[in-house]
Amino acid sequence: LKASVALDELAIIDRYFRPLAGEGAFALKDDAARLHVPPGRDLVVTTDLVAEGVHFRPDDPPASIARKALRVNLSDLAAKAATPLAYTLAIAFGRRVDERWIESFAAGLRGDHERYGLTLLGGDTSAAGGPTMISIAAFGLAPRGGMAHRFGGRPGDLLFVTGMIGAAVAGLAILEGERFEGIDDAARAQLVARYREPEPPMRLASAIAEHASAAMDVSDGLVGDCDKLAAASECSAIIDAERVPLPLGLAHDVDIVSRLITGGDDYEILAAIPPSKAEAFRAAASAAGVAVAEIGTLTVGKERTEVRLRGRPLTLYRRAYIHLQADKR
């Protein structure tokens, strides 16, 4: 490497990240930002990281990696009935990057700023070797006292899920060389696109605030995430797998269905809606342009979610993606 062709951290920030800074970020020329919370609103904070080899692949387009890093956080905000506001960005680069990569990454962020009304508050970068890791803390605003939670669901509540489940995990399998019979290349490309760029249903936030007794984002696998919502709500749950919105052409095979509903990376919303509010929730979702499907119910009990396929219990060998295991002492 010649010094003459290198762009250092300060030049990178100046050229590509400073234009993304918003109110309170002091043009990224300070050590910290000031975040203003308007009266009558609650500040909602979440953090999610994406890691190369886990959430994205080394050859994914940098703009897609940027969007995914942001959106895996935005889905948490929407599921809590919050509107996105701003975020901080920490990147540990695993390998030397070129300016083109950073320019494309920043362009991906910029597009989502416009799409979701976001600004960058601050960040940190490091070059550490190994897989690249991008960690975001995202901030949103919910109506005062109106934040949704995983807890609060009650037996009898209907379970709704947004969008499509399993597209991302199928897309990743395709990138890893798997061919799914019965779908064409255009369908495969759509699944890959969804793995690379989730589309969290941000416009559902107000319907969640108004109608949901409990809600969460679906990120680690629908079944395992439903277990978490049910447990936090001190309930059990039933999911009818044939009602789960799956990618067209993949629902014929029970093993594939099992993978799709436990694979993760969906960044959709699972919501518990009291039956009395179901019609209003459907109408609000429709008005917001968000597809929702009723897939099951919360039930009395403490067991894990029972998944049925055409009325018969479906045996699952895993329930969700497990991010971390440690050896016991």
Added chain:
Amino acid sequence: LKASVALDELAIIDRYFRPLAGEGAFALKDDAARLHVPPGRDLVVTTDLVAEGVHFRPDDPPASIARKALRVNLSDLAAKAATPLAYTLAIAFGRRVDERWIESFAAGLRGDHERYGLTLLGGDTSAAGGPTMISIAAFGLAPRGGMAHRFGGRPGDLLFVTGMIGAAVAGLAILEGERFEGIDDAARAQLVARYREPEPPMRLASAIAEHASAAMDVSDGLVGDCDKLAAASECSAIIDAERVPLPLGLAHDVDIVSRLITGGDDYEILAAIPPSKAEAFRAAASAAGVAVAEIGTLTVGKERTEVRLRGRPLTLYRRAYIHLQADKR
């Protein structure tokens, strides 16, 4: 690996991180937290990451790694005149860890909760391979309108620095096998300890709020960081190297002095104080138990900081640790 000896993510969170959760964190059983900003205060947000091989070493004690990950953020808060409140924690584990590692890491966090008045708001973990990376976003409270900035310094302001500069970079060199002549093993151990566990001068926050025209934390190297404060304040600066508080026994060698004042990892505070407030600032620092040293002045100009050693200009071959370089297009 046998499944019977593995502890999964949920069990790890339940056992080691849930006890660290504070108000608004919903016992880490939700997707996001709610952060309350009391009336009359401003919320200050910062993010810094630490990466294995850059900020800590694989064999560092896990409790030290936890403290360092937190404290590199806390120094930013103190430098902005903010009192620590809470943080989010994202960890990408590079290798399989055991329960003992996590227990010790969590104990390190817990000790700093008590020491600094912190709580954990939420987090995310992943197992990605490569070096372990820990990214924290930290939240603090400043008096309304009282946040300090890098900008605001004026020519004639006196430059003060807290604590000691260069101990961490010397400690790292010792860990890498360097012996510094003229110091004993006890002194070496102290330098290593400072590399592993910075001690940001948190109690200086109110003196900064009251007396500083500009302030920042010293994290990438005193000289380079002084360049940043001076540039943000549209000034130049002079530092007298012999007035910089350096580790005992290392100030005799001009090459070592150069390394100490440009090496980084200090997590001290550099503050610009108008001469009329210098006495009051010294008294406030003394009352807070924080050692401060006057090391130079802001001057008229746009040049980088002039460093003098016993009255003669000191030529430096680098000014700070550079975290990231990218290849130009």
